[in-house]
């Protein structure tokens with residue numbers, strides 16, 4: 275059996291990290307089996323529809339390298355891939371269930387329903403919809419004559435529905451506790467349940483891998499599969515991503531839009547690697563691995579359910595690791611340059627830019643930190659903070675001589691610069707801690723900067739000498 279997986283996001287806002295997370299596992303499972311990974315847009319809830327959201331979901335998937343095999347964008351043999359374009363279909367399926375006795379037209383008004391619901395709640399059972407007891411042929415006739423009706427699933431009143439989830443023990447739902455869910459609304463629009471099941475079936479989906487929050491919908495979906503006489507797909511409900519306080523991940527506590535991470539200069543590789551560790555660990559204990567390696571060793575059965583925390587600090591750590599240990603220097607320089615260009619920076623990708631990048635990479639976790647940390651590399655107008663000014667003021671005697679020695683140093687590289695400081699300190703009977711900080715303060719305006727000889731070598735002789743001279747004048 276070929277494996278077909280899918281994600282079925284609703285275009286209701288920013289492209290969510292949860293969609294990327296579920297996308298990663300679905301993409302991988304399909305790739306491992308040489309199967310198909312589908313992106314379907316579930317846009318039947320017009321009230322929550324956000325224009326542009328769909329495009330941004332594609333862009334997110336593309337950025338992460340999780341490009342689907344079939345989607346509204348690239349099409350495919352199972353299209354259309356937007357539920358709003360499959361609209362006609364669902365009514366027929368709903369009627370088919372009415373004909374087979376698994377669903378019924380229901381004519382209750384919203385007011386009647388809320389009264390029924392109140393009574394049912396008080397009595398402690400699910401609502402009994404009176405239309406359930408109508409003669410089906412008669413009910414269909416009324417509906418066809420134009421009377422406002424929805425179509426509801428006729429949930430059996432006895433027995434249980436068992437969800438066999440790949441990641442859990444069987445979950446038992448008592449049918450008597452399941453509502454007769456609406457399948458088709460009065461305006462002819464399907465609900466999530468009907469459209470989701472019909473589309474998964476028509477698109478040949480074999481594995482439904484989705485977030486835990488859908489688990490209570492699954493018995494309804496199983497009842498639908500049975501009612502249609504279709505085999506169930508494999509179910510796997512992934513653990514929800516959580517905030518640090520273990521609540522479901524939310525915008526207020528964690529940025530949840532993948533675009534935010536993109537704008538901060540996170541690398542897609544780091545994001546994927548991090549997401550792969552949400553509910554799963556590499557069998558050899560590897561922390562850093564790419565998508566291909568993930569695909570090589572991942573097994574759905576190994577997903578663990580303890581609520582994985584989407585920890586910003588950990589994601590930053592991953593990103594730093596990729597910058598320092600995975601990407602080449604050249605790659606970092608190019609990507610950083612592209613990131614800055616998108617932020618309207620006009621820094622050229624020249625030798626100097628590469629040298630500054632090389633120097634700063636060990637101190638960088640995300641690209642968005644770069645300009646803040648490197649201001650003094652790009653302008654002679656850099657700010658000098660108080661501590662730095664004090665260091666300069668305390669060394670007015672030393673600085674001119676140091677400037678002139680630096681000016682005359684035969685080769686201006688880190689090794690020679692370091693030796694120069696040592697010789698100078700020794701000659702003057704001073705500690706290095708007296709000699710170096712004022713120079714640092716003069717060339718960078720701060721006492722916090724990379725290793726001084728490296729810093730000076732990167733800035734270059736001309737800037738260094740000029741800046742020290744200017745600082746004491």
Ligand code: GLU
Pocket residue numbers: 281282283284316470483484485488
């Ligand atoms: N449209 C649902 C969502 O927004 C799909 C859930 C599912 O995968 O079945 O996530």
